[in-house]
Amino acid sequence: MLRRVLMAVSASDRMEKIVTTAPIARDVVARFVAGATQDDALGVTRQLLDRGLLVTLDYLGEHTTDPDQAAAVADEYISLLGRLSGGGHARLGAAEVSVKPTAVGLGLGEHGEKTATENITRICVAAREAGTTVTLDMEEHDLVEPVLRMLHELREDFPDLGCVIQSYLRRSEADCAALAAAGSRVRLCKGAYGAPEQVAFTSRREIDLSYVRCLKTLLAGPGYPMLATHDPRLIEIAGAQAILAGRPVDSFEYQMLYGIRPAEQRRLAATGARVRVYVPYGSDWYGYLVRRLAERPANLGFFLRSLASKR
Numbered sequence: 075m076l077r078r079v080l081m082a083v084s085a086s087d088r089m090e091k092i093v094t095t096a097p098i099a100r101d102v103v104a105r106f107v108a109g110a111t112q113d114d115a116l117g118v119t120r121q122l123l124d125r126g127l128l129v130t131l132d133y134l135g136e137h138t139t140d141p142d143q144a145a146a147v148a149d150e151y152i153s154l155l156g157r158l159s160g161g162g163h164a165r166l167g168a169a170e171v172s173v174k175p176t177a178v179g180l181g182l183g184e185h186g187e188k189t190a191t192e193n194i195t196r197i198c199v200a201a202r203e204a205g206t207t208v209t210l211d212m213e214e215h216d217l218v219e220p221v222l223r224m225l226h227e228l229r230e231d232f233p234d235l236g237c238v239i240q241s242y243l244r245r246s247e248a249d250c251a252a253l254a255a256a257g258s259r260v261r262l263c264k265g266a267y268g269a270p271e272q273v274a275f276t277s278r279r280e281i282d283l284s285y286v287r288c289l290k291t292l293l294a295g296p297g298y299p300m301l302a303t304h305d306p307r308l309i310e311i312a313g314a315q316a317i318l319a320g321r322p323v324d325s326f327e328y329q330m331l332y333g334i335r336p337a338e339q340r341r342l343a344a345t346g347a348r349v350r351v352y353v354p355y356g357s358d359w360y361g362y363l364v365r366r367l368a369e370r371p372a373n374l375g376f377f378l379r380s381l382a383s384k385r
C-alpha cells in the first residue's frame with residue numbers, strides 16, 4: 075500500500091517540485107547518490123575501487139521527452155567513458171556504465187526505439203574504446219519487449235551489452251532461459267516499478283521464489299550472471315547455488331546499490347567474490363530516490379526525520 079502511494083507520488087510533478095527544491099532532501103539524496111557531477115561520480119568510484127569493489131555508473135534521468143535531451147544524455151555517458159579510460163587510476167576502467175533506455179529516447183513516440191538504439195550504439199562504441207561495458211537497465215513492464223528487441227539487435231555488434239531481468243515479472247524465468255547463453259551478461263533484480271497482477275507477482279514470497287528460479291537458470295547456463303540484491307537470504311542461496319553449479323568465483327558477480335548495505339558489499343568482496351556497486355550521479359535524482367524510499371519504509375522514516383531535524 076505504502077509502496078503504491080509512493081510510486082504514485084513519484085509520477086506527480088507538483089510533489090517533485092516540492093521535494094527537489096527543499097534543502098532538507100539533501101542529506102537523504104547524499105546517502106544514495108554520489109553527487110551532481112562527473113567529478114563526484116569519479117571520486118566515489120575511486121574510493122570503491124580502492125576497497126576492492128567494482129562499479130557501474132548511472133547518469134540519473136529517465137523518460138526524456140525530446141530527442142536533443144536524449145542525445146545530450148548519450149553525450150554525457152560518452153564524456154564519462156572518456157574519463158574512465160584516461161582518469162589516472164589504474165583500475166578506473168573496471169567501472170562500467172548502466173543506461174536507462176527511456177533516458178536516451180525510448181518512449182519518444184514512434185521513433186523512440188530507433189533514437190534509443192542510435193544513442194546506445196554511440197555509448198557502446200565509447201565503452202569499447204574505454205575497454206569497458208554497458209548494461210541496459212530495465213524500467214516499466216511495458217518496455218520489456220522493446221528493450222529486449224534493442225538488446226538482441228545491439229548484441230550483434232556489441233555481444234557484451236548487458237541487460238536486466240526483474241524477478242517480479244511472470245515472464246522472467248523464460249527470459250532468463252533464453253538469455254542464459256555464452257557471454258551473455260544478465261543482471262537479475264527483484265524489480266522496482268509498479269506492475270499489474272496480470273504480468274507480475276505481487277507477494278514478496280512469490281517474487282523471492284521467482285528470483286531463486288531465475289538465478290538457478292542463469293547460474294546453470296554459460297552466461298555471466300550479475301546477481302543484484304541486498305537480500306541476505308538470496309545472497310546466501312546465490313553463493314550456494316554457484317558452488318553447486320561448479321562456478322568459479324570470477325564467472326559471476328553480486329551487485330548492490332550505492333549507500334545500501336556497504337558493510338555487506340565489503341564483506342562479500344573480502345571472500346574473493348566480485349561485487350559491483352551501482353553508483354548514480356547527476357541532479358535528476360527524484361525518481362531514483364522515490365524508488366529507494368518505496369523499497370524500504372525505514373528509509374522513509376530517515377527522510378522524515380531529516381525533514382524534522384532541519385526545521
Ligand SMILES: Cc1cc2nc3c(=O)[nH]c(=O)nc-3n(C[C@H](O)[C@H](O)[C@H](O)COP(=O)(O)OP(=O)(O)OC[C@H]3O[C@@H](n4cnc5c(N)ncnc54)[C@H](O)[C@@H]3O)c2cc1C
Pocket residue numbers: 210211212213238240263264265266267302303304305306329330331334335351352365366367369370373
Ligand atoms: C545493482 C542494482 C541494479 C538495479 N537495477 C534495476 C533495474 O534495472 N530495474 C529495476 O526495476 N530495478 C533495479 N534494481 C532495484 C531492484 O529491483 C530492487 O528494487 C532493489 O534492489 C531492492 O530489492 P532487494 O533485492 O535488495 O530486496 P528487498 O527485499 O527489497 O530488500 C532486502 C534487504 O535489503 C536491504 N534494502 C533493500 N532495499 C533497501 C533500500 N532502498 N534502503 C536500505 N536498505 C535496503 C534491507 O536490509 C532489506 O531488508 C537494481 C538493484 C541493484 C542492487
